[in-house]
Ligand SMILES: Nc1ncnc2c1ncn2[C@@H]1O[C@H](COP(=O)(O)OP(=O)(O)O)[C@@H](O)[C@H]1O
């Protein structure tokens with residue numbers, strides 16, 4: 001067996017609502033079905049943290065909660081700063097929820113109003129420290145450019161950008177790829193066009209013009225819609241579903257599993 005020194009980090013980015021979390025879930029299903037890799041999922045979307053429900057693995061505590069508790073304890077001086085700093089690693093490791101197929105860590109939602117920057121900065125450090133225990137790390141990113149511009153997603157090997165068949169999502173993909181060139185050290189980039197139906201020559205044309213390589217096209221999948229309607233976790237979708245098959249083919253090409 002080949003022993004890897006560093007994990008393969010795959011980030012899934014794109015405009016809001018295009019299917020990032022669905023794609024992350026389907027990739028997790030492909031990788032866990034192969035049983036070859038120790039897999040960590042990171043739900044890095046603080047506004048729509050749906051990954052855990054989609055994969056049926058909900059951690060008891062999020063990074064945001066750890067951070068909020070740390071601030072509370074520092075302010076109320078329940079613990080001195082030194083001992084708090086020493087326990088943070090332990091708390092982060094305990095926040096990784098494990099199942100037999102994969103593990104999941106969640107950035108969580110801030111409890112009060114305010115910005116996600118502090119959690120995002122912490123997340124960058126956390127990704128670096130917890131990833132080394134895994135072979136593959138999948139990061140379901142926040143919509144848009146923020147986490148790439150702020151270098152939260154810095155050490156990424158493969159950047160997958162999801163679009164739908166709207167030109168707006170292609171423009172977002174272009175901006176993400178430009179930011180990623182500046183702020184990340186990705187080795188491979190690829191576009192996944194999701195919810196494809198009808199004629200999409202202009203979308204393909206634009207992506208060609210922007211020199212963004214298309215990895216696959218996922219059609220509108222009735223089975224996904226049915227799962228959505230019934231509120232079922234997407235990880236349980238049939239391996240015969242068209243969306244799973246497309247992602248399987250793509251991931252097989254990238255990871256050779
Ligand atoms: N190929 C598809 N066919 C049908 N429904 C889809 C497809 N891809 C995504 N969806 C649905 O679109 C919605 C948004 O997907 P989601 O993965 O949550 O987007 P994002 O994470 O980018 O915000 C979900 O309800 C999802 O089930």
Ligand SMILES: [Mg+2]
Pocket residue numbers: 020021022045048050140
């Ligand atoms: Mg999402």
